[in-house]
Amino acid sequence: MQVSENSVNNTPSLKNLKGFDGNNPPDPKLIDSCVHCGFCLSTCPSYRVLGKEMDSPRGRIYLMDAINEGEIALNTATAQHFDSCLGCLACVTTCPSGVQYDKLISATRHQVERNYPRSLPDKLVRQLIFTLFPNPDLLRLFLFPLLVYQKLGFPQLIRATGLLKKISPRLAAMESILPKITLKSFQDNLPDVIPAQGKKRYRVGVILGCVQRLFFSPVNEATVRVLTANGCEVVIPKSQGCCAALPEHQGQTEQAKALARQMIDSFADTNVDFVIINAAGCGHTLKEYGHILADDPEYREKAQAFAAKVKDAQEFLATVGLTTKLSPLTDKPLNLVYQDACHLLHGQKISVQPRQLLRQIPGVKLKEPIDAALCCGSAGVYNMLQPEVAEELGQQKVQNLLNTGADLITSANPGCTLQITKHLQGNKISVLHPMELLDYSIRGVQLEI
C-alpha cells in the first residue's frame, strides 16, 4: 500500500517536509521486518474502535516509513494516528514476523513530542498530566481538596450536569476515574526495612509507584505482607520517585531519563536480590531502563544491572514459590476473573504466573473472559487523552468480565482497576489486586461477597 501526503491531509507538497529528526527515528530495519500481512489488525484495539488502516499497527508502520523517507510530514494528520495508539503491545504478541512495534512506537512518540507542535489546549492538558502524575509529593497536595470535593458530593453533581464534559472531555475523563480518597491516602508509613517472617530467603526492594502509593496504598501494604510472609526481607528506599512509565510512554525523553536515574540511585546501596513492582505498566518500564539510558555512558551499565533485578510481584512469587498456608476467602467457591493488564500480558509475557498463584487459594475458580487480551482502554493516561476510544473499550471490557458470571474481578494494574471500576457503574462487584487476595488468604480474612 502506498501512503501519500494526499491520503492523510490532502496537501500536495512533497518537498522539504518536516518529519522526524536524526535522534533515534524509528529504525528502518524494524520497519522493513513488517510484511504487511495484517494479522495484527484484529487484535488492535484502536483499529477495532476507529476502523481505519492508519489507526492499526500496519498503518502506523506505513506512516513511520513514509515520514522517515520524507514522503509525508509529521503534522496533525499523521500525528493523530500515533496518538490513537494505546501502546498496549497486543500487536507485538500477535505478529508472526516478530515486528518490534514496541520499539517503533516508542521511538516515534519521542519524535512526535520533539517535532510536532501541539495545540495550546493539548499542550496544557499534557503539561498538567506530566507535572502532576509522576510527582507523588505534588499529587499529595491535591488530596485534601479532592477529599472535600468528594465528601460534598460534587462528583455526582458534575457528572449529572455533564457540564465539565462539554467544557473539556479530557478533564471530565480525568474526573470520572478519580478513585475514592480515604484517610489511608494521606499516610505513607511503610518502614524503610521490614524483616522477613521466619527464615529469610531473599532481600527484596519494593517500588511504591505514584498512583499506587496515593490511591491504592492497601495494595502496597498487602504486597509487603505477602513478601515478608514468604521469607523476604523488604527494603523501601524513601528517596524513590516515579518509575518514568508515564513520561516514557508519552515520549517525554528527558523527564523519563531523569526519573530512571533517580530510581536507580535510590536503590544503589540497598544490596537487594530483586526489585519488586506490583503495577504492570511500571514493571514494563523498569525492565526497559537499559534501553531508556542506553545513550548515557554514566548510567548505561547501572541501568542494565537494575533492570535485570526487576520482577513483577506475581512473576517473582510464582517463581520462588509460596511458603505460607493459604485459607479460603469465602465459605463457598469463589468465582474469580483475572483481568490481564496489557503491560503484563503483552509487555512482559506474564499471564500464567498470576493465574498459578490465584489457583492456589482454596475455593478459587478462575473464569476466563472473551477478548482477554484486548486492552481495557486505560493504557496509562490514554483514557484521559483519548476519552472516546477509551470509553468504548472500557465498556466492552467490563461487559466481557461481567459475562463470566464472576463474583470478583482481580487486576494487577492501578490504571486498569480505575478504568474497570468506572465502567462497572452500579454493579456491586469489586476489583482487587491479586496481592490483596493473597494477603487476605494468608491472614485468613473472609471476603463479604
Ligand code: SF4
Ligand atoms: S506488524 Fe506483523 S502482523 Fe502486523 S502487518 Fe506487519 S508483519 Fe503483519
Ligand code: SF4
Ligand atoms: S500497541 Fe495496541 S493500539 Fe497500538 S498498534 Fe499495537 S495493538 Fe494497536
